[in-house]
Each structure stands twice: as C-alpha cells, then as structure tokens.
Amino acid sequence: MPLPLIAAMIVNLLVLIPVLLFAARGQRADAVFGPDTPARRILFSMYAAIAGVSAGLLALAALQSMPALAPATIAIMCLQIVYKSLTLPWLGLSHPVAATNLAVTLFHALALGAWAMGIGA
Numbered sequence: 371m372p373l374p375l376i377a378a379m380i381v382n383l384l385v386l387i388p389v390l391l392f393a394a395r396g397q398r399a400d401a402v403f404g405p406d407t408p409a410r411r412i413l414f415s416m417y418a419a420i421a422g423v424s425a426g427l428l429a430l431a432a433l434q435s436m437p438a439l440a441p442a443t444i445a446i447m448c449l450q451i452v453y454k455s456l457t458l459p460w461l462g463l464s465h466p467v468a469a470t471n472l473a474v475t476l477f478h479a480l481a482l483g484a485w486a487m488g489i490g491a
Contacts, residue, residue: 371431373490374481375443379431381477382424382450385470386417393417402466420446444485447478 393399393414403410427443454471461468484490 371427371439371443372485374484375440375447376428376431377490378447378478378481379424379428379443381474382420382446383428385474386421386424390414390417390421420450440485444482447482451475451478451482 393403393410400406403413423442423446427439427446431439454475457465457468457471463469463472
C-alpha cells in the first residue's frame with residue numbers, strides 16, 4: 371500500500387485510540403461529546419469501527435496479503451472526509467470535535483492527493 375495511504379490509517383489510529391479511551395472515562399467526555407446517550411454510543415461505535423478497519427488494513431499491508439488494500443483504504447478515507455466535513459456546519463470550528471475533524475479531513479485529502487500524484491508510491 372502506498373505510503374500516503376498508510377500514513378492516513380496511522381493518523382486514524384493516533385486520533386481514535388485516545389478518543390475512544392477518553393470516552394470510556396464517562397463524565398469527562400460529556401463536555402465535548404454531550405451526555406451519554408444512544409446517539410453518542412452510536413458515534414463511538416463508528417469510531418471503533420474506523421479504528422478497527424484502519425488497524426486491519428495496516429496489518430494486511432504489513433503482510434502484503436490483499437490486492438485491494440488501496441481501494442479499501444481510499445473508501446474509508448472518502449467516507450471520513452464526507453462525514454467529518456459535515457460536522458463543521460453543525461458544530462462550528464470552535465468545537466473541539468469539529469476542529470479535530472477538519473484537521474483529519476485536510477490530512478486525508480492531502481494524502482489522497484499525494485497518492486493520486488504518485489508521491490510515496
């Protein structure tokens with residue numbers, strides 16, 4: 371798998387693992403993610419899924435055992451770019467989740483651009 375796509379999956383893990391651990395702490399997460407509701411649990415289920423898929427793609431890349439790694443990685447990156455971008459109009463840039471989402475979105479967009487231009491292939 372090309373280096374920009376590997377870097378994007380690593381960024382997913384570097385962001386999501388602390389977020390998931392922080393969420394496990396209960397009330398401290400309320401200020402950022404709101405009270406513990408079914409909606410918040412659904413959000414964290416999605417975060418856990420993205421982290422799990424990212425880890426799986428990195429493991430498969432290390433084993434070089436799946437020819438469709440790049441398309442699978444690009445698919446998860448595109449999904450993240452869309453949903454993370456949608457948080458900006460809902461939350462505003464001053465919200466820490468929206469600001470983090472913007473940073474990840476920009477990184478993923480740059481990684482996709484680098485991949486498309488053959489940088490780090």
